[in-house]
Ligand SMILES: NC(=O)c1ccc[n+]([C@@H]2O[C@H](COP(=O)([O-])OP(=O)(O)OC[C@H]3O[C@@H](n4cnc5c(N)ncnc54)[C@H](O)[C@@H]3O)[C@@H](O)[C@H]2O)c1
């Protein structure tokens with residue numbers, strides 16, 4: 001079958017790979033109907049995530065149709081239209097039982113690698129390196145879904161494919177940032193990044209009762225989309241001093257909750273950008289934490305900062321003094337999809353959450369390398385490209 | 395390619411290097427023969443019988459269980475009776491018996507909790523490159539490695 005493979009740093013190609021097989025009794029095989037580019041893939045493509053092998057299939061945000069079920073699968077049958085959580089959780093370890101699904105104890109078959117890097121290993125995610133099992137990704141005609149009773153969710157009748165697709169990864173990620181960031185009614189929330197993840201975080205903050213939500217980015221089309229479809233106020237960080245602007249807009253207090261949805265390849269207009277890039281290239285730091293630093297400085301005293309952007313290792317000039325002296329709560333996580341997906345599907349069905357506007361482009365699998373080039377370089381106002389193994393509809 | 399490769403190579407030895415530093419810092423020169431432990435999300439009764447993955451190792455390890463505090467399940471611990479065959483070099487070549495113990499503990503936990511041990515996709519890759527081989531080496535060890 002055809003699949004989009006990582007071939008090396010900044011090299012993707014469509015290749016012929018073996019079709020997936022049921023490997024465990026609780027697996028299903030899904031025929032992928034649609035997948036989408038995610039900011040996390042850019043970190044893999046750029047070579048910032050270790051343990052990739054040439055020929056690895058990437059992609060983790062997808063919907064599909066169940067075509068084969070393992071003998072122990074109870075909640076799905078052939079023909080189900082499903083949205084699948086990007087993170088795989090067994091549903092029965094202590095972490096899954098406590099709704100901390102991305103930390104599943106039983107889904108990472110190579111725990112030694114991330115234990116060496118981070119002390120303990122998180123769970124696994126589709127198409128995201130051999131440090132996370134090397135599970136094949138979803139930019140393919142078919143994909144194997146382990147622990148499918150827990151990770152695959154039947155899409156309700158009233159929810160179309162294009163809306164359901166983003167409930168696989170970006171919507172639950174954004175929701176988690178607002179939820180675990182502790183957004184409460186009346187809060188002022190600032191969100192760094194107007195990609196799909198940042199937009200979903202901003203919308204979640206509103207639905208959780210935030211009185212004002214301020215989104216920060218530099219691309220005019222993304223800022224405009226966020227104003228129009230999400231309803232946040234926006235700040236173009238290349239045009240103003242973000243900290244001063246936030247102070248002015250928040251009565252001098254600073255935002256109650258700051259959500260970072262940018263990640264390890266953050267851009268910055270200031271001199272620290274060159275400094276961070278050089279240090280990252282020399283591997284003196286593995287990540288560029290520009291937006292995290294800014295969020296920590298901007299946050300009000302005793303406020304909360306949630307890191308949704310993906311980071312891999314160590315960073316430089318981390319404002320630990322601000323965290324400690326301002327009494328901040330700093331948290332981060334990979335997304336606990338299974339905790340939020342059913343609720344999010346309901347909200348999409350009720351029209352409270354719109355996701356389909358994120359799909360600015362649609363391509364066939366053959367054109368997926370081109371789609372990633374557009375997405376990575378933010379060409380043609382691309383926010384998310386939808387990849388359809390069956391071929392683009394236009 | 396270089397970047398990813400460098401990190402992959404580092405991964406193979408990272409855990410070992412950290413442990414070596416730690417044991418040197420403690421001044422003992424040799425590592426203590428520690429219990430390797432996983433916590434299984436189940437009541438102690440479920441572990442009255444030795445779970446299948448540990449049965450084959452029963453002659454080589456002592457096994458004990460204890461309830462985990464705070465309702466976090468049951469701690470399942472194993473310790474080698476003989477440590478002669480262990481060591482840094484053996485760890486790097488994948489021949490350290492502790493690696494078998496770690497793997498067996500993880501499999502026992504998964505089997506008790508979920509009824510299966512998740513397998514990676516096969517084959518792990520469609521094409522072998524030198525960089526990929528290095529990652530393959532790290533991942534073949536990774537099930538038996540780590541801080542457990
Ligand atoms: N925690 C999780 O489980 C999870 C899940 C999905 C994605 N992510 C991560 O979330 C991040 C965003 O993903 P995405 O798909 O929205 O990516 P994206 O590339 O579409 O969006 C990132 C946005 O951040 C903006 N940005 C860059 N530097 C900035 C700065 N200094 N200040 C403000 N904005 C800045 C960019 O202009 C861009 O619009 C990535 O790091 C991704 O890996 C995490």
Ligand SMILES: [Zn+2]
Nearest residue numbers: 038040061169
């Ligand atoms: Zn993602």
Ligand SMILES: [Zn+2]
Nearest residue numbers: 090093096104
């Ligand atoms: Zn689990």
